[in-house]
Amino acid sequence: MNVKRRVAVVGAGITLFRRRLKETGKELSYLAANAALESAGMTMDDIDCVVMGTAPDAFDGIHMKADNLLDGAGATRKPYSRVYVGGGTGVFSPIGGWWHVASGLFDTCLVVAEEKMSPCIPHPQTAFRTIWDPIITRPLNPNLVWIFALEMNRYMKTYNIPKEHIAMVAVKNKGNALDHPSAQLAAKITVEDVLNSETMVWPVQRLDISPPSDGAAALVLTSEDVARKFTDAPVWIDGVGWSLDSAYWTNRDLCFPQYVAEAAKMAYKMAKITDPPKEVDFAEPYDPFTYKELHHMEGLLLAKKGEAPQLTADGVTQRDGDLPICPSGGLLGVGNPIAAAGLMKCCEMFWQLRNEAGKRQVSGAETGVAQAWGDLMQVGTVTVFRR
Amino acid sequence: MAYDKIRDPRRIMHVEGDMEVDYIYTAGIAGERFFVALRDKEKLVATHCDKCNHTFMPPRMYCDRCFAELSNWIELPPTGAIASYTITHEDNNGERLPEPIVLAFIEIEKTDGALIHQIGEVKPGALKIGMRVQAVFKKKSERTGALTDIRYFKPA
Numbered sequence: 436m437n438v439k440r441r442v443a444v445v446g447a448g449i450t451l452f453r454r455r456l457k458e459t460g461k462e463l464s465y466l467a468a469n470a471a472l473e474s475a476g477m478t479m480d481d482i483d484c485v486v487m488g489t490a491p492d493a494f495d496g497i498h499m500k501a502d503n504l505l506d507g508a509g510a511t512r513k514p515y516s517r518v519y520v521g522g523g524t525g526v527f528s529p530i531g532g533w534w535h536v537a538s539g540l541f542d543t544c545l546v547v548a549e550e551k552m553s554p555c556i557p558h559p560q561t562a563f564r565t566i567w568d569p570i571i572t573r574p575l576n577p578n579l580v581w582i583f584a585l586e587m588n589r590y591m592k593t594y595n596i597p598k599e600h601i602a603m604v605a606v607k608n609k610g611n612a613l614d615h616p617s618a619q620l621a622a623k624i625t626v627e628d629v630l631n632s633e634t635m636v637w638p639v640q641r642l643d644i645s646p647p648s649d650g651a652a653a654l655v656l657t658s659e660d661v662a663r664k665f666t667d668a669p670v671w672i673d674g675v676g677w678s679l680d681s682a683y684w685t686n687r688d689l690c691f692p693q694y695v696a697e698a699a700k701m702a703y704k705m706a707k708i709t710d711p712p713k714e715v716d717f718a719e720p721y722d723p724f725t726y727k728e729l730h731h732m733e734g735l736l737l738a739k740k741g742e743a744p745q746l747t748a749d750g751v752t753q754r755d756g757d758l759p760i761c762p763s764g765g766l767l768g769v770g771n772p773i774a775a776a777g778l779m780k781c782c783e784m785f786w787q788l789r790n791e792a793g794k795r796q797v798s799g800a801e802t803g804v805a806q807a808w809g810d811l812m813q814v815g816t817v818t819v820f821r822r
Numbered sequence: 823m824a825y826d827k828i829r830d831p832r833r834i835m836h837v838e839g840d841m842e843v844d845y846i847y848t849a850g851i852a853g854e855r856f857f858v859a860l861r862d863k864e865k866l867v868a869t870h871c872d873k874c875n876h877t878f879m880p881p882r883m884y885c886d887r888c889f890a891e892l893s894n895w896i897e898l899p900p901t902g903a904i905a906s907y908t909i910t911h912e913d914n915n916g917e918r919l920p921e922p923i924v925l926a927f928i929e930i931e932k933t934d935g936a937l938i939h940q941i942g943e944v945k946p947g948a949l950k951i952g953m954r955v956q957a958v959f960k961k962k963s964e965r966t967g968a969l970t971d972i973r974y975f976k977p978a
Contacts, residue, residue: 459850465884469891479889496845506886556844565841573839 436705442536443662443669444529444820446475446655447782452619452770455553456649460495461507463651464549467775468509471545471653476665482655483541485510487517488528488548490773490809493562496554508547508653520677521566522723522809524548525652525777526816530675532656533818544656550772552647559647566811568682580644582684582812584636587726589689591638594741596729598638600748602629604725605642607747608761611754612768614794617779619648619770629725643725645765650772652779670788673802674708674819676701682811690741695734695806695815702804703736706819711736711804712758715819717787717797719780719805722765731806732760734815759797762787777807781818788822849967852881857967859897864959868933870894879935900957901978902928905936909946922946928955928975942974954978 448470450456450463458466464487472478485508487501497503501517508515518524518531525548532546552559560578567573590596603626612621624642632641662669678697680687687693699711708714720731729743737758738746746752752760763769763783766776784803786792806817828834849857852869859867869878869892871885877896884891907926913919924941941955955975965971 455848457848457851457854459848459853462850462852462883465889465891469884469889472889479887493841493843496843496847506882507884509886509889511886554845554847556846561843565839569839570837574837 438537438705439539440537441659442533442672443657443659444654444672444785445657445662445666445669446471446473446477447653447785448472448474449617449652449779449782450650452617452648452650452772452775452779454619454646454648456551460497460500460504460549460551463551463649464504464507464547467549467651467653468507468545468547471655475655477655479509481543482509482513482545483543484514484535485545485547486528486531486535487515488519488524488531488546488774488778489517490519490521490524490550491562493565494550494552494555494559494773504549509545514541520679520810520814520816522721522773523677523777523807523814523816524774524809525779526781526805526807526818527677528774528778529654529656529672529781529818530677530816532654533672533675536656536658542658542661545653546656546778547651547653548774548778549651550775551649552772553649580636580639583724584639586689587638587724590726590730593690594744596741596744598630599626600744601643601725601729602626603747604722604728605629605767607753608722608728608765608767610768611762611795612764615764615769617650617770618764618768620646621764621768639724645723645767645771648770648772648776650770650775652775652782654778654781654785668789668822670785671821672818673821674702674704674706674817676705676817678815679810680813682813684812687813692730692734692808692815694813695731695808695817696736698815698817699735699806702817702819706821708802708819712738714802715758715804716800716802717759717762718803719761719763719765719783721777721780721806721808722761722767723771725767727808728761728765731808735804735806735817754795754797762792762795762797773809777816780805780807781820784820788820850883852883855895856881861965861967861971863897864900864957865897866900866930868896868898868930868935870896877933877935879930879933879937898930898932900972902930902936902955902975904941904949904951904953904955905929906951907941907949924949926955926975937969939969939972940974941976943976
């Protein structure tokens with residue numbers, strides 16, 4: 436890989452995540468972008484270009500919504516582009532920002548991710564119904580939850596995983612979110628609460644699943660030279676990776692997210708990481724469902740196949756464990772405004788690596804990995820941040 | 823490629839579908855102030871950026887030039903000048919309209935912005951760019967807090 440220059444993260448900002456916010460998508464974008472600029476000690480004059488990450492237009496209900504969001508993202512009369520890989524967009528957006536700066540084309544890039552899911556009536560799930568192939572799959576009227584239920588059941592059966600171990604992910608993440616000021620579903624719950632919650636599509640229960648949300652997040656990326664002018668504590672984007680598997684979900688391995696592994700290998704190679712469980716200090720894998728955090732830990736090669744549940748049961752993934760996973764509180768706790776949720780994970784890495792995570796702080800963290808997943812459930816997007 | 827002139831897609835193997843989704847859009851921080859003033863006071867609300875000396879119509883909660891959050895809200899009478907207009911004779915399906923509709927780009931006085939709206943109470947031949955116009959509102963009981971609370975603009 437021929438990377439022309441190193442890219443730093445020098446600022447991060449985020450809005451509240453809530454089921455419904457009064458602000459428009461533009462206004463949410465503005466609040467996150469402005470917070471990121473303030474955190475970087477910069478103004479719009481310092482920004483050369485803007486990258487917007489935002490997932491399906493059908494959520495906000497505005498066709499070509501990145502154009503609608505342009506002025507809120509501070510991109511009026513600047514080079515502006517949208518990146519989009521469905522649910523993987525949030526972690527893909529700093530990758531888009533990264534290539535703007537790593538290529539040498541720009542010195543600074545403001546990365547904004549927005550999602551406003553509340554306009555979609557009666558439920559954002561309605562919009563997902565039309566992502567399936569209209570000929571082969573849609574006549575069965577699928578929804579996302581039952582697709583995931585098939586995957587979860589297969590994962591549990593293959594590795595003989597007790598549901599209690601999967602439920603521990605919800606307990607941990609909602610508990611971690613108690614310390615996150617943006618959190619929508621922070622709660623102190625027990626494994627029994629999860630197991631006793633309403634069965635939606637077996638084995639997926641109410642507390643296994645993240646909520647629809649409104650929210651936005653932003654990062655400021657710069658070249659190394661510019662970073663040194665603005666901060667003594669830049670965070671480096673040392674690895675990026677992305678990969679898409681076949682869009683035929685019936686032709687993929689239900690037990691192992693190979694597309695995440697391919698993306699992770701690309702990012703680790705760039706970051707010169709050869710032994711991920713040893714060299715990664717904490718991770719923010721995508722956790723829209725409880726089992727997905729475990730699935731993605733394995734895809735990120737942080738756990739052997741089928742072993743992430745046991746690590747969770749052993750407390751390894753707690754914030755004070757050997758490999759903290761989702762110290763932010765994740766999508767299950769902080770909320771899931773799709774693209775903004777993925778970028779929230781990158782914001783968390785920035786704060787953790789700068790020792791600015793407050794009560795969420797993981798001690799001694801030097802290397803973090805964030806990952807998102809989505810599109811037709813076959814995209815993996817990965818970033819490695821270091822201090 | 824299998825190509826034959828196909829006029830009726832139902833005559834070949836097919837699946838029918840739709841993409842029906844409904845929406846409720848929030849007006850937002852700036853939008854809510856704008857529509858409440860329109861509905862309740864027959865006023866237009868703009869925001870002013872003191873640094874850039876720019877007045878946003880419709881109002882925004884931030885300046886897209888310097889990125890400052892804006893707190894200077896100004897109430898203005900609903901008057902402006904036609905900067906451009908068009909006369910539409912067909913509807914969106916290409917059907918002839920019983921009466922042509924005049925649509926105008928109306929620069930709102932004391933702002934740097936404009937609203938798009940219909941023009942009424944004037945013969946198309948009498949329209950002029952630069953013509954001053956004022957809003958004609960629906961009856962108070964019929965207003966919902968939307969741009970359509972203004973029925974049209976008429977010559978002032």
